[in-house]
Amino acid sequence: MEQSTIYSTIPMQIFMMNSIKKPILEAMEIIFEQDDSKLGKLKKVRAARRLWKAVHLISKMPEPSLEAKEGESGYCWHPNSHNLIILRNWLFERCFLSKQRMGLIRRLMNFVIILNDFDPPWRWVIDSVKDEALKMKWESRGYEDVRTESYNWWRE
Numbered sequence: 001m002e003q004s005t006i007y008s009t010i011p012m013q014i015f016m017m018n019s020i021k022k023p024i025l026e027a028m029e030i031i032f033e034q035d036d037s038k039l040g041k042l043k044k045v046r047a048a049r050r051l052w053k054a055v056h057l058i059s060k061m062p063e064p065s066l067e068a069k070e071g072e073s074g075y076c077w078h079p080n081s082h083n084l085i086i087l088r089n090w091l092f093e094r095c096f097l098s099k100q101r102m103g104l105i106r107r108l109m110n111f112v113i114i115l116n117d118f119d120p121p122w123r124w125v126i127d128s129v130k131d132e133a134l135k136m137k138w139e140s141r142g143y144e145d146v147r148t149e150s151y152n153w154w155r156e
Contacts, residue, residue, distance in 0.1 A: 005076060005117065006062055016061075019057050020111070023050045024051060024054045027048065027051035030047035031048060059107050061110070061114065063110055064084075064088075064117065065085065066085055076113065076117040078116060078123070080123070080126070081113050081117040084113045084116060088113065094156065095154060096153045096154070097153050
């Protein structure tokens, strides 16, 4: 049974819907339109700004965590959200890209974790993609990549 967390509260739901989810969906629709007129390009620039603002606002949300700790509010209840948090932490122990890239990756991963925790349709999407991915044959990370020796942004 779903538990109540900070992410399932009405104020957080309104914030996520109006400040993050809706602007991201609307911005992506505009950005991918086939309108190359001056007005279309201007709309795309405005949409990109809205998209970036929405992505930035994700960092204003409590970071998803495994446990409810005093002074922290980002506890997640769903076991698969816990798995995603463990994967996020595993990745950040190994990946050392630029601060901007790591910030974007963390924001997006946190938002996926939050969506997984409180939003059943998104949880089904995430679980279904995972299920299908596990059925596929995956090549190794360095498949046909001759530069792997020079990568200093990844540590095992």
